[in-house]
Amino acid sequence: SQELEQSPQSLIVQEGKNLTINCTSSKTLYGLYWYKQKYGEGLIFLMMLQKGGEEKSHEKITAKLDEKKQQSSLHITASQPSHAGIYLCGADMLEGGADGLTFGKGTHLIIQP
Amino acid sequence: KAGVTQTPRYLIKTRGQQVTLSCSPISGHRSVSWYQQTPGQGLQFLFEYFSETQRNKGNFPGRFSGRQFSNSRSEMNVSTLELGDSALYLCASSLVNTEAFFGQGTRLTVV
Numbered sequence: 001s002q003e004l005e006q007s008p009q010s011l012i013v014q015e016g017k018n019l020t021i022n023c024t025s026s027k028t029l030y031g032l033y034w035y036k037q038k039y040g041e042g043l044i045f046l047m048m049l050q051k052g053g054e055e056k057s058h059e060k061i062t063a064k065l066d067e068k069k070q071q072s073s074l075h076i077t078a079s080q081p082s083h084a085g086i087y088l089c090g091a092d093m094l095e096g097g098a099d100g101l102t103f104g105k106g107t108h109l110i111i112q113p
Numbered sequence: 114k115a116g117v118t119q120t121p122r123y124l125i126k127t128r129g130q131q132v133t134l135s136c137s138p139i140s141g142h143r144s145v146s147w148y149q150q151t152p153g154q155g156l157q158f159l160f161e162y163f164s165e166t167q168r169n170k171g172n173f174p175g176r177f178s179g180r181q182f183s184n185s186r187s188e189m190n191v192s193t194l195e196l197g198d199s200a201l202y203l204c205a206s207s208l209v210n211t212e213a214f215f216g217q218g219t220r221l222t223v224v
Contacts, residue, residue: 041218043205048212103157
């Protein structure tokens, strides 16, 4: 089974609406990273969360890591066409960052005008 | 500050051949990681290098290897290519235990 589950797999949202993407792990997360990817291109770093209960915002995007450090959410307020893309959560599943990042399968976000 | 640079961007190889991909990290970053991205398996960790030493390795066969040079630039090599090796190969660089910044990737097609 997938160690890091993202939901939903795809999302179609009308421009201006809010949306939330979730990332759930069965293990403790030692670091949680959100990235955005345009199809076939590299990943753009959005935010890093390390402490339980941590919340960070950048422009209209807010990410939270829950207290138990096993789930994170990414919330976009008043979505715009520029928000379209694939959102990936990546995590350090081992303390100290050993073993590289484990990634979810991604959430494909489409913004309808 | 220049980002992570991967070359080439696109590559077509024949089954059985070998291929070498290159990655230049962000200046000052000594950690370089490689990932394979396919539609079926998603993003999977290949290996990480730090100060010319392989620090971690993912679950890939020995045909996949890499190295890092003293200037932190890294190369990844795949020998005896198989059709299933067709993927987007991504390189990422970082400082120690901080966020990783990714390059644009090399799209490898094996025919």
